[in-house]
Amino acid sequence: MRLRGLDINLLICLDALLSEKNVSRAAEKTCRSQSAMSHSLARLRAIFEDELLTQVGRKLVTTALGNELAAPVRKLLLQFDALALIGAGFDIAKVEKTITIMATDYSGTVFFPELVRRVAAQAPGLRLHLRHTEQQWPELLERGEIDMIVLPQPFVLASQPHERLFSDQHQCIAWTGNSVLSGDTISREQYASMGHVLLEYAGGRTPTVNEYLLRQLGITRRAECVAPHFTQIPFMVAGTDRIATVPRRVAFMSSKYLPLKLLAMPVELPPLEMAVQYHQYQELDPVLGWLRAEMRAVGVSLDYLPAA
Structure with a gap:
């Protein structure tokens, strides 16, 4: 050579x-x-x-x-970008850059609006490109086609760094006119026998967090409807006898404009922990480091969780 x-x-x-x-x-x-x-x-x-x-x-x-x-060359270029920014005197207010982040509509609804406001105020030249979560995200992260991904903690890669952002709880929702559930509670037997609206995560090949946890408890839900986005699920529950399990923030927000009632889960599930994962080659990038700090700050602001 x-x-x-x-x-x-x-x-x-x-x-x-x-x-x-x-x-x-x-x-x-x-x-x-x-x-x-x-x-x-x-x-x-x-x-x-x-x-x-x-x-x-x-x-x-x-x-x-x-x-x-492929990987060493990408690492060298990322490190060169970081050195160039440091050498130029890093000033986030003057940075012109596009950062691509993969996330579900759940994070896009409850987390990113505040992040976008913070970025706009402090780094007007920083452009955030949000992409919906895809099955092949590990390969996209490795190739540098996405800069980071916001995802549930159980799905993070052990081979790449990640940081915790915020947590949520699992919440059962039902239409206020549900003919099976007259009150504000649901039993384990009712939960297992009723029709559910389920989420299809990352193309349907990866089970959702609540599906994974429920399987561990021996509960298999009967799917009557499947939606690709969290924010579509409440609309598919309203006006039917179906139920669904969604993050509490989604349930709380949707109950403000849809006739839904929030039911305590009939089984105890651990919290939904959300994290941001990025490539180890980008740990020294000052722009991405600044953005991750802002993401952590937004996560802290989400510590308050609406009551069920």
Whole structure:
């Protein structure tokens, strides 16, 4: 290998090529022409003495060396970004940057509004791009396509750092006109036998936290309706004899504008602990560090939890 010919611009091209596996998309991602990106790929192949990307059918796939280089190259670029900010004299009010955060609509409803207000007041050039949680989020985090994810504590990766943000409780909700539940309580037997509106989390392949906990208690819910978002569930409960289990903040907010009653859970479940997870390569990034501090502050402000 002739690494002396490697510079930051070539590393940026290498990162784009290894992540996109397509010369045209890599060129577009880095604001270069396709011919310039092809020339950079040729230089990289000469430096590393490896094809890095090879044609298989109609696709480009990474070679073994290309796979090994992907993570270290991304780490180097992230560290370079952090050093550049430090060297320029970090001032969050002057930062121009987009931060991509993955989260469910639950966090988007109860947590992010206050965070957005704080960011707008202190860092007007900081843009927050929220993406709905997807099944492949660990790969997106590893590739740097998302900067962080807000998710329930049981789902965090042991291999990457995370920080606790806030907690919530599980709450059963029912329509005020529910013909099965005349009062404000629900028994374990009623809970197990009634029809439920369930959440489909991350494409349906990952059980929700309350589903996981209820299974441990030997309770299997009968799904009569499945929704992709927490905030849709109360609307699917109102006017029916179905029930649902949602975070208490969602239940409390929706009961203000829908005819719903909040019922104590018939079984005791531990709190819903929410965390933010990010890549270890980004621990030194001053912008992301500042944002995580603001997220912790918002979490503290959510310590108050409405009573059931």
